[in-house]
Amino acid sequence: MDQRPTLSVIELSDSFHSAWSDLASELDIECVQLAAEGAPSPTSVAVIVAAGGEEDRALDLLPSLTWGGDFPMYLVGAQSSHRFAVEALRRGAADYFSLPDDLNLLRRTLGARVEAARERSRPSGPAQPVADPFVQLRGDSDALRATVEQAERVLPHADVTVLIRGETGTGKELLARALHEGGPRANGPFVAVNCAAIPSELMESELFGHERGAFTDAHASKPGLFEEAHSGTLFLDEIGHLPLPLQGKLLRALEDRRIRRVGGTQSRNIDVRIVAATHVELTAAVERGEFREDLYYRINVVDLLLPPLRERSDDVETLAIHFAGALAQRYSLPVPEITEPLRAALRGYPWPGNVRELRHAVERALLLSEPGTLDPEQLIPRRRTPAAAEGGPIPFPASLQEIQQAAVRAALVQHGDNKSAAARQLGISRARLQRLIDRGED
C-alpha cells in the first residue's frame, strides 16, 4: 500500500460528526466520507457506519454493505444494549461500538488496524502475487529452467502439496516461497519450519501449539505453526526428520483439515497448503520404515528437484554477479568488477555447499578485497572445523582419550574457555568436563 491509510465513514446521522476527523487525525490517516452505495478505497483500514440515533436504519442497511477487500465494517451508535450489538454482528458488522463509552476501545481497535496496515506497507511486503515469483532463484541453465517450468504449472493450484528435493543450499525455501507468492495463497502467510532444527519431543507442540500446563515447560499457551500458516502455506523443510508418531498426526491434520493443540480439548479448522522439502531420498526412508508411505504419497503430489550448483555451472557467474551487487549495496561498497581470474576461480570450484556457499564466498571476498574488486584468493571460504583447528591434529587411529581431549580443547577454544558452554556443547556435565580437563593436564 503506497498511499496513506484511510478511514471510510458512512454517516447515517450527524451525531459524533467531528469525532471521525479527530480520530483520523490522531491516527495520522485520511478520513473519507462514503455514500452507502459507494465503494471504500483500497487504502481503507476500516469502514465505520456512523448511526447515532439511526440504529434501526443501520441494521436494515448492514446486509447490503458488502465489498471485497481486507477491511472490517464497524457499526457505531449510541445504544448500549447487548442484544442490539449481537444483532449488528449477525447482520455483517465486524464489531459494534457504543459511544461515548466505547470511544477508547474504538480508538485502539482502529489504531491496531492502522499499525498493521503500516507494517504491511513497509518495502517489499509479501502480500501481493509477484510478476515473476521465481526471479530469486536466478539462473538460466537447462537444469534449473526445467524445474521452474514444472513449478510454473503448479502455481495456479492453491491446495496441491509439493515435495521439493535438493541438496542443502540449493534454494528449496526460495522455491517454496515462490510457489506461495506466485499462487492464489499469496495474500496469506508463508511459514517456514525446519524440522531438523526442532527437538523431536517439541515438534508436536511447535506444529500444533499447546495449552498452558500441557507439559512441564508449557508456562504459556502457545499457538502452533499450523495456526500461524492458516490461509497460507506451511513449508516443512527437512520433513524426513519428522518423528514417526508425528507423521501420523500430520497426515491426519492434512486429511481432516483440523488440528488440536497439545493439552487442548477444542479442534480448530485449518486451511493450509503444505510444501515439504528434503535433501535425502524419502523413498529409502520409506523402505527402511522410517517414513510413512501414506504420508509420502500425500505430500508427494508434485515432485520438484532442484539441481546442485555443480550441475548448473552456467549459473555460477550469474549468481556471483547478483550477490556481488546486492552485498555491495548492503555494505555501501562499490559494485566490484568480475575479472577473468575471478571467473576462472568461480568455475574451478565445485561449490559443494551450493548457492548458499557461493553467496558466503562472494560476501567474504567483497569485504576482504580492495573496494571495487573481488580478490579470487579471498573467494574460497577458509573456515576451520573447530575441532580440527583448535584441537590440533589427531593421530589416526586415535585413542578414545585423545579424541576426547581434542574435543574438549576445541570446545573450550570455541567458547572462549567458558566451561559451562563447552560442557553444554559436548553434552556432558560441567563436572565431567572438569575431570577431562584435569586428566589432560596430568
Place this chain on the structure above:
Amino acid sequence: MVAPNGAPPLSDPLRSARLAVFGGRFLDARSELELAAPDVRTSPEWQLLSAMAGWRLGEYALSRTAAIQARDRYRSRGDADGEMRAENVAAAGAFALGELADAERGFARALALADRLADDLMAARCANNLGNVSYYLARYVTALSFYRLATATFEKVASWKGLAEGWLNSTIVLRESGELTAAEDAAERAVSAAEQAGDARIMGQALAAQSEATASLGDLDLARAQAERALDLATEHHDPLGEAEALRILSLTARAAGEFDRALELGQRALTIAERVRHPWTVGEAQRELGDLFSVVGREADARSAFQAAAQAFERIGAVSRAEEMRSR
C-alpha cells in the same frame, strides 16, 4: 455536534498525552498527564499512558505499578484489548526489573489475550518477549521455540523490524547453543529483514550478531570486517548498545588473533559505553569478554574480578544461570 439520547459530548482530555506517547515525546507526555483532572487520573487509559511513558523514561517500578492498575481496571470492565496492552507493559516493567517469573506470567497472559483477540502483532511481540525471558533464564530450547513463533507471526503481518529482531535473537541463542550453521543462517535472515525494514540500528545489531556467528565458525577475517561495518552503522546512527556490542565482538576477534593489547582496548571501550547507558546485560557481556581475555593472558586476578562484575550485572536482571556461570569461572 449533538449526541443522541442525551449522551455527553465527546471530550478527550488525554488526547495530547496520547499523541506525545505515540510520537515518542515521553517527557512531554509526562507533563500532559500531570495536567489531567483528578477524575481522569483514575481512568485506566491515564494509567496505561503513564506506564508507557514511565517505561520509556526508565522508571520501571512506577511504570509497572501504573500498568498493573490499568490492567485491573480494564479487566473489571471487560475490556480485553486494554487489559492485554496493560499486561504487556506491566510484564515489560517486571522484565526490566529482573523479575523474570512475573514477566513471564505477564507476557504469557498478554499472548493468550492477543491470541483470543487475533491481534497478530501483539502476539508476535509477546512471543518475542517470552523468548527473551527464556534466554535470560538459559532455557535455550524454549527461547528458540518462542522466537520461531515470533518470526512466523511478524512475517505474517509483514513487520520487518520485528522479524529482524526475532531472527537477531534466534542468532544469539543458536550461537550460544553451539548451532553455528543455523546461527549463521538466522543472522543472514536478520540482516535481510533489517534491510527490508530500512532500519539502520537493527541492521547494525544484526550484522554484529552475524559477525559473532562467523567468528564462532572460525572465519576471523570476515567476522572482523562484518563487526567493523556494524560498528560504523551503530556510531553513525547513535546506537550506543550497538556500538558496545560491535566493540565487544571486535575485541573477541582480536583476542582470537592473538592481538591482546588491541583486544583489551576494544573490550574496555565496549564496557565504558555499556556502563554509560546502564544496560546490565551489555555490561555483563563486556565484563565476560574482558574476563576471557585476562584469562588467556594469565591475569587471573583481573579475570576473576571481571567475571564477578559480570555475575553482578547478570544478577541485576534476574539472569541467574548466567550469573552462576560467571561465578564458576
